[in-house]
Amino acid sequence: MSLKLSVLQDVCIERERQDQKWGVQRHDMATWLVILVEEVGELAQAIQRDNHWGKSSDADNSYTEAVQISAVAAAIAEQLKEEAQNKAKMNDPINQEL
Ligand SMILES: [Mg+2]
Numbered sequence: 001m002s003l004k005l006s007v008l009q010d011v012c013i014e015r016e017r018q019d020q021k022w023g024v025q026r027h028d029m030a031t032w033l034v035i036l037v038e039e040v041g042e043l044a045q046a047i048q049r050d051n052h053w054g055k056s057s058d059a060d061n062s063y064t065e066a067v068q069i070s071a072v073a074a075a076i077a078e079q080l081k082e083e084a085q086n087k088a089k090m091n092d093p094i095n096q097e098l
Contacts, residue, residue, distance in 0.1 A: 007067070032072070035072055036073060039068050039072050046064075046065045
C-alpha cells in the first residue's frame with residue numbers, strides 16, 4: 001500500500017470512529033472552524049511535547065493529531081457536498097413536481 005493510501009485509510013478509520021462516537025455531525029461553519037482549530041492546537045501541543053519544549057499535554061502523538069485534523073476537514077467537506085447536492089435537488093425541476 002502506498003504511503004498516501006495508508007494515511008487516507010487512517011483518515012477513513014478516524015472518520016468512522018468520529019461518527020460512532022458523536023453520530024453524524026452537522027454544524028454551522030463557525031462551529032466546524034472551532035472544532036478544526038482545536039484539533040490544530042492539539043497537533044501543536046504534540047509537536048511541542050515531541051520537541052521537549054517543556055509543555056505537558058494530553059494530545060496524542062503528532063501523527064494521530066494530523067489524522068484527526070484531516071478527518072475533521074473531511075467531515076466539513078462531507079457536509080458541504082451534502083448541502084450542495086441538496087441544493088441541486090431543490091433546483092431540479094423533476095424534484096419540484098413531487
Ligand atoms: Mg486531537
